[in-house]
Amino acid sequence: QSALTQPASVSGSPGQSITISCSGTISDVGGYNLVSWFQQHPGKAPKLMIYEVSKRPSGVSNRFSGSKSGSTASLTISGLQAEDEADYYCCSYAHINTLVFGGGSKLTVL
């Protein structure tokens, strides 16, 4: 079971928008609308930011949005803020009742 493919790093300036991709296959991302995104600050537990491709949990800023096209999911953060600097992970349901995480992307706010 291979990890989903994410860019190792992304960066943007305050106020800009960035997008993080999460590429999989028809057996995971492409086959199900069960993709979540997690934010993790250093030394902290991950935090759910997006679930079911594009839904936001209560309390998560509407600057965070999710989408999917084919076997690639994306997380977009608009109006970048310094506090958004963190690692971001996608996670997808995969066939035969398993889950798989992406390798993670480090977001740097310049």
Added chain:
Amino acid sequence: EVHLVQSGAEVKKPGESLKISCKGSGYSFSHYWIGWVRQVSGKGLEWMGIIYPDDSDTRDSPSFLGQVTMSVDKSINTVYLQWSSLKASDTAMYYCARLASGISGAIDTDFDYWGQGTLVTVS
């Protein structure tokens, strides 16, 4: 308020056994899946498996199948992750996390509450 509280850091030698715990509170413990996630220092998140406390139904990652055992004690709202013979490569932070969609028989990816993590060092 929902809380997941994990047991404390462990230092073990190769070949030793270990059982770490994750205690839930503030919700109907038996009816929400609890998953385990490994994170080696400086590396990414890895899904290990998930258990439904009400009936101990489990789903295992092929990468961890046979390496660890998940179990639950509903009477004290606690799930466990157990190793029978630790290896140095098991050194990592281990998180438990609750699935928001508490549906028996069906798993999802919406881990809405996480424990604080248990650091396991095998050396």
